[in-house]
Amino acid sequence: MSAEGARTASGERNERLAALLARVGMADERAFEDVYRLTGAHLYAVVLRIVRDKSIAEEILQEAYVNVWHHAGSYDAARAQPMTWLTSIVRNRALDLKRRREIDTIAWDSGDDETPPIEYPSDGPTPVEMLMTAADSQSVRDCVETLEGGSKQAIALAFFHGLSHGELAAHLREPLGTVKSWVRRGLEKLRRCLDAAGAAE
Amino acid sequence: MNLSRSDRRERLDRIAAEFALGTSSPRVRRRLSAIATRDRVVADALTQWERRLAVLADAVPPVTPPPRVWARISARLGLEHRPAVREVPLRWWSRVGVWRALTAIGFVAALVLGVAQLGQQPAPAAAPIVVVLAGSDAKPALIASASRTDRFLTVKAVGGTAPAAGRVFELWALPQGGAPRSLGVIPAGAIVHMPLATPAEESLTNIPALAVSVEPPGGSPTGAPTGPVLYSGSIERMY
Numbered sequence: 001m002s003a004e005g006a007r008t009a010s011g012e013r014n015e016r017l018a019a020l021l022a023r024v025g026m027a028d029e030r031a032f033e034d035v036y037r038l039t040g041a042h043l044y045a046v047v048l049r050i051v052r053d054k055s056i057a058e059e060i061l062q063e064a065y066v067n068v069w070h071h072a073g074s075y076d077a078a079r080a081q082p083m084t085w086l087t088s089i090v091r092n093r094a095l096d097l098k099r100r101r102e103i104d105t106i107a108w109d110s111g112d113d114e115t116p117p118i119e120y121p122s123d124g125p126t127p128v129e130m131l132m133t134a135a136d137s138q139s140v141r142d143c144v145e146t147l148e149g150g151s152k153q154a155i156a157l158a159f160f161h162g163l164s165h166g167e168l169a170a171h172l173r174e175p176l177g178t179v180k181s182w183v184r185r186g187l188e189k190l191r192r193c194l195d196a197a198g199a200a201e
Numbered sequence: 202m203n204l205s206r207s208d209r210r211e212r213l214d215r216i217a218a219e220f221a222l223g224t225s226s227p228r229v230r231r232r233l234s235a236i237a238t239r240d241r242v243v244a245d246a247l248t249q250w251e252r253r254l255a256v257l258a259d260a261v262p263p264v265t266p267p268p269r270v271w272a273r274i275s276a277r278l279g280l281e282h283r284p285a286v287r288e289v290p291l292r293w294w295s296r297v298g299v300w301r302a303l304t305a306i307g308f309v310a311a312l313v314l315g316v317a318q319l320g321q322q323p324a325p326a327a328a329p330i331v332v333v334l335a336g337s338d339a340k341p342a343l344i345a346s347a348s349r350t351d352r353f354l355t356v357k358a359v360g361g362t363a364p365a366a367g368r369v370f371e372l373w374a375l376p377q378g379g380a381p382r383s384l385g386v387i388p389a390g391a392i393v394h395m396p397l398a399t400p401a402e403e404s405l406t407n408i409p410a411l412a413v414s415v416e417p418p419g420g421s422p423t424g425a426p427t428g429p430v431l432y433s434g435s436i437e438r439m440y
Contacts, residue, residue, distance in 0.1 A: 010259070022365075025415070026429045029280050036271060041263035048264055050223075058270050065274045070337050073415065073429045078366035080248055084255035091223065091258070092234075099227040130260040140256050158224045159257055165224050187218040194253050 010083075013038070017082035025073035032069055039083070040065075043090045050094040050162035060097065064090045091162075098162050127156035139197035146193055151186030154179055213246050221250035238360045329439050330401050332411045334432035342432045343387075345372070345411060347401035349440070353394045354401065356387055362432075363389070364415055371416045373426060374408045375433075381412065386420040410435045 017038060023031035043064065048057040067089060075085060125133070131144050131152060147155065150172075157163045157171065165183070169176040219225045220233050237244040274280075334343040342362040347354045356372070364370045372395065373381035385395050397404040414421070415428035 032280075033271075036274070040270070041265045042258075042261065044266040044270070045261045045264040046258050049261060058266060058273075061266055061270055062273050062277070066277055069274075069278055073431050074336075074362075074365075076363075076365045080252060081255070083259075084252050087255045087258045088221075088251040095223045096227075096230060099230065124262055125260075131257060133260050155222065158222050159254060160261065162223050164226070168224070183219065183222065183224055184215065187215070187222065191214075191218065191250075191253065194256075 014081045014083055017086075018077045021068075021072045021075050021077075021082055024069065025075065032072075035068065036065060039086055042083075043086060046087060047090050047094045049160050050091070051098055052161075056097065057094075060090060060093045064093055095162050099164070102164070127160040128153055130160055131156040140194065143190055143193035143197060146189060147186050148182075150174075150178070150182040151189070154182045155186045155190070158183065213243065214250075217243070217246035217250045220247060221254050241361055244361070330405060331437045331439060332434045333437075334411060334413055334434040336432050343370075343413060345434075347397070349402040350400045351397070352400055353396050354384070355392065355394055357392045358390075367418065368415050368428070369418055369420060370413050370431075371420045371426070373412045373414060374405065375410045375412055376408055381426055383421065383424065384411070386416070387413070405436055408436060 017035065020031045020035050020038075024035060040061070044057060044061050047060050048054065051057050051060065064086075068086065075082070080088070132141065144152065153172065154168050157168055163171060165176060165180055168174075168183070169179045172179060216225070216229065216233065220230060225233070233243065233247070237247050330347050330349065332345040333341045334345065335341050341359045344357045344359060345354050346357075354372075370387040372384040372387050374384055375381050384397070387393060387395065410433060412426070412430050412433035414426035414430045416426070417428075421427050
């Protein structure tokens with residue numbers, strides 16, 4: 001698939017979703033069902049990777065769509081693409097829940113360096129692989145390519161699995177400060193590159 | 202702290218980036234989401250970063266959720282019992298839900314305002330008429346007020362409430378048992394004035410509540426609400 005064709009495809013999906021969301025704002029149930037049919041599997045996958053628990057992921061998805069039904073009327077197509085809006089809703093819910101659970105389960109006496117590594121399901125692509133194939137746009141892939149190894153890995157783990165700075169440090173076995181600066185530098189680089197690519201399109 | 206404007210921008214951008222990526226601490230997440238509801242600059246910084254990073258999420262291979270997820274969503278919203286399309290404004294103002302919500306919201310508004318009024322006795326002429334307009338989540342979206350003698354309503358948008366691009370908000374008086382009567386299109390702005398034909402006390406006689414619908418530019422072409430009714434609230438008289 002050419003970058004050109006792919007961009008059109010995702011643009012078409014967003015246009016279709018924006019029209020559907022406008023109808024959901026008018027309490028159109030069939031449009032709401034279409035929105036779920038078009039986006040449910042994608043959003044479920046995003047949540048599942050972050051919370052790593054099917055029943056919790058289902059719960060978050062339900063809450064998110066109930067919210068979409070109630071707030072579709074206030075969705076502003078001028079401010080965000082439909083997929084961005086929907087992805088942000090579920091990611092933020094998943095992240096908030098994950099952080100809350102972490103606080104609840106912190107073992108205060110477990111001292112220092114013996115943090116167990118985080119296990120991931122071996123099926124499917126790794127976070128870095130996903131980052132490398134990210135999006136259907138060549139320009140996004142090019143931007144990801146410019147990231148250094150550490151930044152690439154830290155950003156991939158944070159974005160796809162919702163790891164916090166602390167978890168990143170533990171997982172990558174690097175000092176917290178190093179990981180934080182990888183993340184910061186990587187994000188800065190991504191911003192410059194993505195904004196330039198977006199402006200060029 | 203003495204940061205220059207550009208330093209501050211840079212710092213906000215970094216915090217917004219880490220929020221969108223997900224690495225911020227729970228404390229920062231809570232504070233930033235709260236600030237974003239009332240500060241457009243912060244909200245825009247977050248939206249921009251969410252937009253930049255959202256393209257990455259496309260790479261996640263989709264996983265079909267079990268059918269029970271949709272079953273639960275539609276059961277919770279009671280979808281099977283509604284008509285397929287509710288586009289026609291079928292006397293929406295007479296639906297029980299609207300009035301039940303109004304009563305609850307009105308009670309809270311009265312409580313809040315009542316507490317604020319304790320200890321001070323305003324002069325009767327200046328006594329305000331107040332309406333807190335809220336959506337289905339009961340969060341205040343717009344506040345309308347007038348003194349009894351004002352020939353205008355002052356309308357304040359709470360937390361950046363604004364219609365979608367290319368749409369306007371229209372304000373409606375809901376007379377007891379009658380059809381909604383337009384009070385006009387709400388002008389864009391944080392605090393705006395809407396003219397009334399007669400002093401507020403007179404204009405709002407026998408009007409228990411106001412509502413806001415979404416309409417095409419220029420307002421409803423039919424004289425009745427045509428778009429969804431997003432907000433409503435009962436009229437509270439502080440006298």
